[in-house]
Amino acid sequence: MFTLATWNINSVRLREGLVARLLRDEAPDILCLQECKSPVDKIPLAQFRELGYGHVVARGQKGYNGVAILSRLPIEDAGDRDWARLGHARHVAARLENGVTIHNIYVPAGGDIPDRAVNEKFAQKLDFVAEMRDVFHADRPERAIMVGDFNIAPREDDVWSHKQLLKVVSHTPIEVDHLLAAQEAGGWVDITRQDIPEGQLYSWWSYRARDWDAADRGRRLDHVWASPDIAQAGHGSRVLRGVRGWDQPSDHVPVFASFDL
Structure with a gap:
């Protein structure tokens, strides 16, 4: 069994201490970070390595985006994809010794106006998720886990008010349709909702x-999905709401799941 966590950290250099605290307190075997906002060579890895996380794969850029996978278990770099040809560091994959591939993805936020004709960022978001759908349809994932900040809250109980957020980016019908199409194309199983099927559940609260x-x-923007062949191995999901109350926190909190693989 291994435990995995995903967390949009909103600057790993600014919140190095929070990452270290999570690693000490919760000790996930694997931690996937998004929005690291750092080139790879500037990610502060020394403290994480002292805590036992000596295996790292990452993609970074200065000041924006950036994804990293920290692991206590041996992993090998399994590549990345430039989704929608944005030139952004928004994806990295790592492969465990048991053959399971972990994809860490940071979907664009999409700006404030949910109209691709007037908002380029929203168009990029839709194109990004549409390409996910097409890739998963062409190459259905096997022995794969995909986590990250998808920046979409798909279910009515993934937001504080479904009615009031229908025209707010992250919960608009077109975004939800795109994400569900990507999920269906790959047969992905939402592990968090497999474990916690009912009730309001959030992983993000605005500053x-x-x-x-x-x-x-709140909104549930952070997700843990598994390919259908290993989905039943997933369990123990939890959202660490209390982390939002730490000093100088990210606006996201970690989402955990365990897998018997």
């Missing part, structure tokens, strides 16, 4: 809220 906890206007 704009004066009291994020009391307002509780």
Whole structure:
């Protein structure tokens, strides 16, 4: 069995101490980070290695995007893809010794206006997810886990108010349709909702809220999916809501799952 976590850290250099705290307190075997905002050679790995995370694959760029996989288990670099030809560091894959491939993906946020005709960022987001659909349809994943900040909350109970967010980027019908089409194309199973099928569940709370906890206007933007051949091995999902209350936190919190593989 191994335990995996995904977390949009919103600058790994700024929040190195929070990453170290999570590794000490929760000790996942694998931690996938998004929005590292750092070139690979500037990611502060020394403290993570001291904590036992000596295996790393990452893709980075200065100030934006960036994804990294930290592991206590041996992993090998399994490549990356430049989704929608954006030239962004938004994907990296690692392969475990048991042959399971872990994909760490950071889908574009999409800006503020949910109209591709007037908002290039929204168009890029839709194109990114549409390419995911096409790739999974052409090459159906096997023995694969895909995690990350998908920047889409697909279910009505993945947001604080389905009705009020229908025209807000991250929960618009066109985004949800695109994400569900990508999920269906690959046969991906949403492990978090397999384990926690009912009820409101969030992994992100805006910085704009004066009291994020009391307002509780969250969205589930961070996901753990598994290919259908290994989905039944997934269990133990949890969202670490309390991390949002740490000092100088990311606006996202870690999402965990374990796999008996």
